[in-house]
Amino acid sequence: MGWASFLSHVVIGRSPNPRNNLNFMSEATLSAPTSGGSPKISKISEAVIRIAGNSQDGIQAIGGFLARLAGRSEQEVMTFMTIPSTISGGPSIFQVRIGSGEVLSAGDEADVLLAFYQHSYENHINSVKKGGIVLFDSDHVQVKPEWEKDFHHVGIPISSRTVEAIGGTAKDKGKNIFALGLVAKIFDLNVPKLEKLIAERFTGKDESITKTALMAFHAGYSFSLGNVIETFQFVESQKREGAQVVMNGNEALAYGLIAAGVRFGAGYPITPWSDVMELLRRELPKYGGAFIQCEDEIASISMALGGSYAGRVAVTGSSGPGISLKTEALGWAVMAEIPLVICDIQRGGPSTGMPTNVEQSDLNIACFGGHGDCPRVVIAPSNVEDCFYTAIEAVNLARKYSVPVFILSDQSISTRIEAFPEPDFEKVCQDISPDLTPVTTHKPYDLNAPQGVTHHVAPGTRIMDGKYPIATGLEHDEMGHPTGSPKLHTQMTAKRRKKLQSLADELPVPQVYGPPEGNILLVGWGSTQGPIREAVDRARAAGDSVSSLHIKHIFPLPNGLENIFAGFNHVFVVEMNDEGLYGYGQLGALLRARYCDPKIQGVTKCDGLTWKVREILERAKQNIATGIRKL
Amino acid sequence: MSNQTTDIPARSGNITAVPAVTPPVEERKGLTKKEIAADHPTWCPGCGDFSVLALYFKLIEKRKLWHEKITTIAGIGCSSRFPYFVQGHGAHYIHGRALPFASGVSLTRPDLHVFVFGGDGDAFSIGGNHVNHTARKNIKMTYVIMDNWVYGLTKKQTSPTSPLGFKSKTDIWGAVDQPINPMKQLISAGATFVARTTHTNPNHLLQMMEAAMDHDGFSVIECLSECVEFYEGAFDSSNPRKGGVFNPVPADHDVTDEHAAYKLADTPFPGYFGIFYKVNRPTKNKLEADINAKAMEKVKGKKDWELLKATFARMK
Numbered sequence: 053m054g055w056a057s058f059l060s061h062v063v064i065g066r067s068p069n070p071r072n073n074l075n076f077m078s079e080a081t082l083s084a085p086t087s088g089g090s091p092k093i094s095k096i097s098e099a100v101i102r103i104a105g106n107s108q109d110g111i112q113a114i115g116g117f118l119a120r121l122a123g124r125s126e127q128e129v130m131t132f133m134t135i136p137s138t139i140s141g142g143p144s145i146f147q148v149r150i151g152s153g154e155v156l157s158a159g160d161e162a163d164v165l166l167a168f169y170q171h172s173y174e175n176h177i178n179s180v181k182k183g184g185i186v187l188f189d190s191d192h193v194q195v196k197p198e199w200e201k202d203f204h205h206v207g208i209p210i211s212s213r214t215v216e217a218i219g220g221t222a223k224d225k226g227k228n229i230f231a232l233g234l235v236a237k238i239f240d241l242n243v244p245k246l247e248k249l250i251a252e253r254f255t256g257k258d259e260s261i262t263k264t265a266l267m268a269f270h271a272g273y274s275f276s277l278g279n280v281i282e283t284f285q286f287v288e289s290q291k292r293e294g295a296q297v298v299m300n301g302n303e304a305l306a307y308g309l310i311a312a313g314v315r316f317g318a319g320y321p322i323t324p325w326s327d328v329m330e331l332l333r334r335e336l337p338k339y340g341g342a343f344i345q346c347e348d349e350i351a352s353i354s355m356a357l358g359g360s361y362a363g364r365v366a367v368t369g370s371s372g373p374g375i376s377l378k379t380e381a382l383g384w385a386v387m388a389e390i391p392l393v394i395c396d397i398q399r400g401g402p403s404t405g406m407p408t409n410v411e412q413s414d415l416n417i418a419c420f421g422g423h424g425d426c427p428r429v430v431i432a433p434s435n436v437e438d439c440f441y442t443a444i445e446a447v448n449l450a451r452k453y454s455v456p457v458f459i460l461s462d463q464s465i466s467t468r469i470e471a472f473p474e475p476d477f478e479k480v481c482q483d484i485s486p487d488l489t490p491v492t493t494h495k496p497y498d499l500n501a502p503q504g505v506t507h508h509v510a511p512g513t514r515i516m517d518g519k520y521p522i523a524t525g526l527e528h529d530e531m532g533h534p535t536g537s538p539k540l541h542t543q544m545t546a547k548r549r550k551k552l553q554s555l556a557d558e559l560p561v562p563q564v565y566g567p568p569e570g571n572i573l574l575v576g577w578g579s580t581q582g583p584i585r586e587a588v589d590r591a592r593a594a595g596d597s598v599s600s601l602h603i604k605h606i607f608p609l610p611n612g613l614e615n616i617f618a619g620f621n622h623v624f625v626v627e628m629n630d631e632g633l634y635g636y637g638q639l640g641a642l643l644r645a646r647y648c649d650p651k652i653q654g655v656t657k658c659d660g661l662t663w664k665v666r667e668i669l670e671r672a673k674q675n676i677a678t679g680i681r682k683l
Numbered sequence: 684m685s686n687q688t689t690d691i692p693a694r695s696g697n698i699t700a701v702p703a704v705t706p707p708v709e710e711r712k713g714l715t716k717k718e719i720a721a722d723h724p725t726w727c728p729g730c731g732d733f734s735v736l737a738l739y740f741k742l743i744e745k746r747k748l749w750h751e752k753i754t755t756i757a758g759i760g761c762s763s764r765f766p767y768f769v770q771g772h773g774a775h776y777i778h779g780r781a782l783p784f785a786s787g788v789s790l791t792r793p794d795l796h797v798f799v800f801g802g803d804g805d806a807f808s809i810g811g812n813h814v815n816h817t818a819r820k821n822i823k824m825t826y827v828i829m830d831n832w833v834y835g836l837t838k839k840q841t842s843p844t845s846p847l848g849f850k851s852k853t854d855i856w857g858a859v860d861q862p863i864n865p866m867k868q869l870i871s872a873g874a875t876f877v878a879r880t881t882h883t884n885p886n887h888l889l890q891m892m893e894a895a896m897d898h899d900g901f902s903v904i905e906c907l908s909e910c911v912e913f914y915e916g917a918f919d920s921s922n923p924r925k926g927g928v929f930n931p932v933p934a935d936h937d938v939t940d941e942h943a944a945y946k947l948a949d950t951p952f953p954g955y956f957g958i959f960y961k962v963n964r965p966t967k968n969k970l971e972a973d974i975n976a977k978a979m980e981k982v983k984g985k986k987d988w989e990l991l992k993a994t995f996a997r998m999k
Binding site: 120123124252295296297298299303307310311315316318335337338339340341342344346347348350351352354355356357358359360361362363364366380381384388474475477478480481483488510511512513514515518519520521522523524525526533534 | 718721722749750751752754764766767770771772773774775776777780782783784785786787788789790791792794795812813815816971974975977978979981982987988989990991992994995997998999
């Protein structure tokens with residue numbers, strides 16, 4: 053990307069803005085240099101913009117507008133945000149990467165930093181690539197001279213200009229929209245589409261709010277940047293078939309559950325899971341369903357299980373400590389063979405940990421949490437779109453195998469915004485209402501059932517022989533009545549295991565990204581798919597032999613992974629968790645236990661941040677240099 | 684992009700549930716006791732829980748409830764073995780959490796009578812908070828707390844209702860913690876039907892169960908149920924056959940008067956038996972149904988997938 057070669061510090065326009073006309077068609081910027089010389093217009097295929105401010109500044113809103121615009125412009129987009137865990141205020145960032153081609157991660161380094169405050173400037177300058185642009189609010193930021201040689205500084209009195217533009221007392225309100233105007237100018241974004249997005253955002257509010265917002269936007273857009281900064285234009289994206297939708301992972305997950313036919317759930321508020329329950333609470337009534345806020349985590353999984361037992365798979369979910377609290381009830385669901393979907397939006401742990409940071413450290417509790425031999429299903433979505441379809445798959449796995457299914461999402465995927473093709477609603481939406489047709493006889497735990505797979509009939513179903521089942525947490529006979537028989541405990545434990553072994557036989561073997569043989573195989577799961585694939589692309593472009601494998605079905609694992617591993621000299625399991633006592637992350641340890649393959653090694657970190665592409669490659673190289681671990 | 688989904692299992696795929704050929708159209712008679720009874724109870728001979736079970740059977744017989752229309756749910760404890768002894772859909776859930784589980788059934792299945800049985804440990808110790816919130820939300824179900832003032836299944840530890848001075852394996856010198864007053868706790872939590880009865884008075888017990896079942900809301904009964912093994916004679920002073928007195932709630936007691944109900948609840952043991960408190964407040968079942976009716980009215984005639992499509996149209 054050809055960024056501006058000016059490395060000077062420029063503060064523009066403390067004087068009244070000379071360009072105050074209201075005709076802001078985007079085409080104008082193509083040919084309308086503002087003063088004297090002609091600013092360069094560079095064609096770019098992607099850009100990473102990081103917006104840094106405080107959480108109340110509405111910087112998420114700017115990011116949201118940009119992401120949504122990209123979705124409407126057939127571009128790919130991915131965002132990354134941090135929010136403070138404090139109640140109000142605190143530093144916050146929103147990074148958005150927009151590309152005409154495939155966008156796999158939110159980007160290691162920003163091309164443009166938009167800094168509202170001194171702390172935003174100082175804390176995020178390191179995330180800007182050398183030669184990149186630092187747009188800052190000159191009302192709040194003092195430039196550090198030592199940084200001027202590396203970054204193209206552009207100061208704009210954002211705060212005072214916003215007040216000037218929209219008038220009155222709204223001191224901090226609207227400057228995000230002003231800044232959006234600036235960004236729109238620099239990247240020659242489609243103004244009519246942005247205006248429409250702004251208008252839609254404020255629909256239903258006082259008309260004057262939309263008007264004010266548009267005023268702020270145009271003030272930013274028309275603000276003269278002089279000829280000191282080049283502007284950019286995205287190359288045309290490939291035409292896509294059908295429309296794109298833009299949302300974050302938690303939204304995709306919640307809507308996926310609705311599409312899957314889930315109409316009942318229960319939860320307790322906890323970050324970052326709360327969005328899912330809020331959305332379901334709001335949306336389910338029009339589908340005739342309900343999501344209940346419970347007194348605690350245990351009550352919420354219990355209520356969801358009650359709903360599932362009553363005939364329709366229900367959902368519960370949580371993050372961090374909430375998942376720990378649910379494990380006893382989870383064990384009941386395994387024992388009683390009642391289907392359930394449990395969403396775990398992972399955050400930093402243990403205990404209260406880091407509520408607003410990302411970590412993939414719940415794999416162990418999802419796969420193994422709880423007492424006793426307690427097999428359940430664990431699957432992890434790899435991007436926002438996948439959240440939607442994973443929710444449907446989870447519901448159907450739960451129904452098919454009468455088992456609780458964990459969806460392991462995480463803080464980063466839950467808040468990041470991506471664009472993806474609109475689903476085929478008529479095809480994906482399913483009706484899973486209970487069937488209460490009378491049956492002649494029913495054995496809820498039939499030991500002769502093929503692969504051990506049995507299903508409960510819902511209460512309300514008449515059973516003609518008059519023998520009714522009990523769903524139970526005690527070890528039981530085939531009718532659900534308690535037993536202490538050594539033989540039955542052995543058989544029933546095997547039944548609960550066998551059905552998941554039969555699931556493993558049905559699972560698709562994941563595809564290797566890149567050639568199926570080579571030097572290094574990077575193995576990942578969950579939200580890291582994008583950065584890992586980008587690492588593969590980057591390494592291969594540099595001539596290194598690197599491929600990757602993304603595991604969606606974590607428990608049980610699909611069959612045949614050993615054949616994939618056999619094609620590589622090194623297998624590095626890339627995870628956002630600690631290397632553990634024995635030197636492997638949580639999936640790494642599971643894969644080593646499963647395949648006894650000493651070339652499986654861990655590439656882990658737990659700094660609460662997503663993987664940078666560069667980090668993955670550096671750590672992989674370092675692993676090879678160090679050789680096989682002493683352990 | 685992954686959009687692989689597994690096949691949707693149809694109910695007809697149930698291995699052990701073969702649909703009945705043609706459900707016979709018949710004038711269904713009420714069930715007999717034989718048809719309602721399942722496993723022989725595992726309780727100790729003389730246990731008070733037998734009479735609660737017997738009167739539950741009687742209730743089903745008398746009110747002509749059919750197997751498939753009732754759901755019997757319990758947590759953990761001696762009394763919570765209850766569902767195994769009843770022929771009908773049931774669930775034996777985990778310790779203390781029977782109420783939220785039953786709430787999930789009640790809120791999704793208005794066609795069922797949900798009955799929950801449990802002991803004082805379930806209700807006032809491990810599951811204490813669930814009682815409060817199920818009461819406050821007024822979720823429709825009937826909850827019978829079989830209170831024996833002791834942990835029986837684990838063989839004589841102090842329970843939250845054990846009186847001061849009760850000698851147990853965990854209080855060998857006698858209980859020192861203030862016991863819970865079940866009636867006061869239930870009323871203050873917001874239960875809309877609160878009654879007290881005892882296993883030694885079958886007619887009264889049945890009467891309370893019937894009234895509870897007919898109440899539209901969270902109806903709860905504390906039923907004294909003697910543990911002959913670990914707390915023999917605990918309730919003798921409430922049993923005329925053992926020289927005690929059975930005091931019905933005075934005829935002039937106003938069941939809608941919360942303060943009067945507390946006064947009754949404050950009377951020292953054996954206290955009063957009957958309905959202490961009964962008010963009508965909308966159930967959560969109704970409130971949720973109202974929210975749904977309103978939301979669905981706005982989207983009348985639209986299929987679910989059309990609703991979702993419309994929502995996504997706003998996210999483009």
